[in-house]
Amino acid sequence: MSSSNASYTLRYFDAIGLAESSRILLTAAGVEWTEEHPEWPQEKPNQPHGRLPVLVEKSTDGSPDFVICESSNVERYIARTYGFLPADLKQAALQEQLRDLISDVISLFFTQIQCKGEEDKAEFQTKFDGLLETLINVQTKLLKDNGNTGRLFGDKLSYADIITYGLYINLLIGFVKFNADIADSVKSKLTPEIVKLISAVETDPLVEKHKSRGGSLVAAISA
Amino acid sequence: MSYILRYFDGIGISEATRLLLTAANVEWTEEHPEWPQEKANQPHGRMPVLIEKDVDGEADFVVCESGSIERYLARKYGFIPADLKQAALQEQLRDLMFDVNHALAGRLSSRCKEDRVESEKKFEDLLALVIKEQSKLITSNGNNGLLFGDCLSYADIVSYGFYKNLLQSVVVLLPDVADIVRTMLTPEVVNLISVVESDPKVVKHTSKGNSLAVAAVME
Numbered sequence: 001m002s003s004s005n006a007s008y009t010l011r012y013f014d015a016i017g018l019a020e021s022s023r024i025l026l027t028a029a030g031v032e033w034t035e036e037h038p039e040w041p042q043e044k045p046n047q048p049h050g051r052l053p054v055l056v057e058k059s060t061d062g063s064p065d066f067v068i069c070e071s072s073n074v075e076r077y078i079a080r081t082y083g084f085l086p087a088d089l090k091q092a093a094l095q096e097q098l099r100d101l102i103s104d105v106i107s108l109f110f111t112q113i114q115c116k117g118e119e120d121k122a123e124f125q126t127k128f129d130g131l132l133e134t135l136i137n138v139q140t141k142l143l144k145d146n147g148n149t150g151r152l153f154g155d156k157l158s159y160a161d162i163i164t165y166g167l168y169i170n171l172l173i174g175f176v177k178f179n180a181d182i183a184d185s186v187k188s189k190l191t192p193e194i195v196k197l198i199s200a201v202e203t204d205p206l207v208e209k210h211k212s213r214g215g216s217l218v219a220a221i222s223a
Numbered sequence: 224m225s226y227i228l229r230y231f232d233g234i235g236i237s238e239a240t241r242l243l244l245t246a247a248n249v250e251w252t253e254e255h256p257e258w259p260q261e262k263a264n265q266p267h268g269r270m271p272v273l274i275e276k277d278v279d280g281e282a283d284f285v286v287c288e289s290g291s292i293e294r295y296l297a298r299k300y301g302f303i304p305a306d307l308k309q310a311a312l313q314e315q316l317r318d319l320m321f322d323v324n325h326a327l328a329g330r331l332s333s334r335c336k337e338d339r340v341e342s343e344k345k346f347e348d349l350l351a352l353v354i355k356e357q358s359k360l361i362t363s364n365g366n367n368g369l370l371f372g373d374c375l376s377y378a379d380i381v382s383y384g385f386y387k388n389l390l391q392s393v394v395v396l397l398p399d400v401a402d403i404v405r406t407m408l409t410p411e412v413v414n415l416i417s418v419v420e421s422d423p424k425v426v427k428h429t430s431k432g433n434s435l436a437v438a439a440v441m442e
């Protein structure tokens with residue numbers, strides 16, 4: 001575990017989006033952190049890849065702050081530093097492969113909404129639906145095999161649990177502004193095991209303090 | 224310890240994994256499962272899949288998703304630094320490359336002209352970003368053709384795999400892409416490709432097939 005006097009700034013838009021998992025990881029880690037919503041696109045050139053999110057780890061010894069970007073990378077860094085990803089490389093890989101699958105699901109969502117042609121819209125909707133189904137099946141199996149405790153791996157809150165929550169809060173709340181139908185469509189596909197995971201994450205003592213700008217995902221599912 | 228890489232019989236998105244296995248100097252082979260018949264037998268119904276076979280008779284370890292496979296091998300065999308900060312600086316570059324490939328996949332599947340143009344633009348914008356970052360890193364690293372430090376790293380290897388896919392694999396489906404990429408490459412990145420290709424740790428693999436270093440500059 002890293003020093004407990006580290007503090008962080010998370011730069012993102014004032015939205016759930018691709019920063020939510022990082023917000024939850026920082027909260028769960030119990031570290032000091034704040035959020036910045038840079039003027040956009042004016043602040044583009046001041047980010048490592050001209051994109052958000054960006055994580056700044058504030059230096060305590062006068063050396064330059066440590067700055068990283070790319071949402072998956074930011075999540076893995078926080079998770080590894082604070083023990084939400086196991087040190088064992090095999091166990092870590094089994095968690096990370098879920099996030100890689102989730103990246104593709106998210107990518108298909110955004111590709112689909114940006115399509116202008118009807119045929120392309122339909123094609124990417126089919127791809128999105130298919131990959132989401134794969135993800136749900138894989139996660140449900142893991143949850144069942146792990147005793148249906150609402151945890152994907154082991155018995156403590158893990159990186160995999162958090163980034164899963166981070167996906168579903170977008171599909172059910174955050175991304176609704178881009179596609180009005182998606183929430184109902186995804187809600188109907190959630191298995192009881194995944195619903196239990198969502199509840200387990202939201203009510204975990206380490207996460208409770210986190211108030212999503214979209215409100216409770218658990219409430220959104222039961223609505 | 225030995226490995227099986229399951230993938231299609233082609234460069235695709237597995238070249239970096241092949242290079243990492245070669246550089247790790249481990250025993251490895253490749254399987255090209257009947258597709259799509261073997262879909263259901265893969266953890267996520269997709270490829271690549273990496274199987275690590277333990278000599279002690281323990282169950283095989285199976286991991287999928289190209290990003291996770293690469294990071295697993297790179298961390299295990301020391302191509303990603305143990306220091307988490309140094310690791311993150313390498314991994315963020317790779318994550319950017321995934322977005323380039325997503326844009327390209329969008330271009331490949333789009334039928335409507337407007338969507339093709341849009342995704343091609345996204346592809347070019349993101350590729351320009353990758354090239355800019357790589358060139359900056361190579362230059363500040365003393366222009367030795369490597370992205371970080373002075374020995375072959377994960378970042379160097381995944382970069383080579385990334386360009387091998389664009390210049391020698393995707394070109395089959397989208398012939399224009401190779402030309403676009405070539406015109407965008409900087410001397411720094413061309414040098415990176417050449418330096419990786421001739422590195423003793425991977426030359427056993429890179430010397431098979433057509434040279435990427437040549438493809439990166441040829442008309």
